[in-house]
Amino acid sequence: MEIKSKNISLKAILIVIAVxxxxxxxxxxxxxxxxxxxxxxxEVDAYVRGSVDVDGxxxxxxxxxxxxxxxxxxxxxxxxxxxx
Numbered sequence: 468m469e470i471k472s473k474n475i476s477l478k479a480i481l482i483v484i485a486v487x488x489x490x491x492x493x494x495x496x497x498x499x500x501x502x503x504x505x506x507x508x509x510e511v512d513a514y515v516r517g518s519v520d521v522d523g524x525x526x527x528x529x530x531x532x533x534x535x536x537x538x539x540x541x542x543x544x545x546x547x548x549x550x551x
């Protein structure tokens with residue numbers, strides 16, 4: 468009797484595993500719909516000199532310095548393309 472109960476529990480576990488795998492396969496195939504409510508919050512730190520048209524609200528509290536001399540080197544070797 469003990470062997471028969473082990474076979475039944477093993478079959479039940481295998482059936483549960485098979486159903487779970489098929490549920491995942493069908494969800495990935497799009498047969499079973501899944502709804503995910505996702506809210507994306509993005510903050511961008513930027514320094515803008517001049518004017519910018521903005522819809523909504525913007526909070527600016529930091530600046531980033533970009534110096535061409537530091538990028539190209541301080542030995543005054545600058546490269547100009549299409550400069551005739």
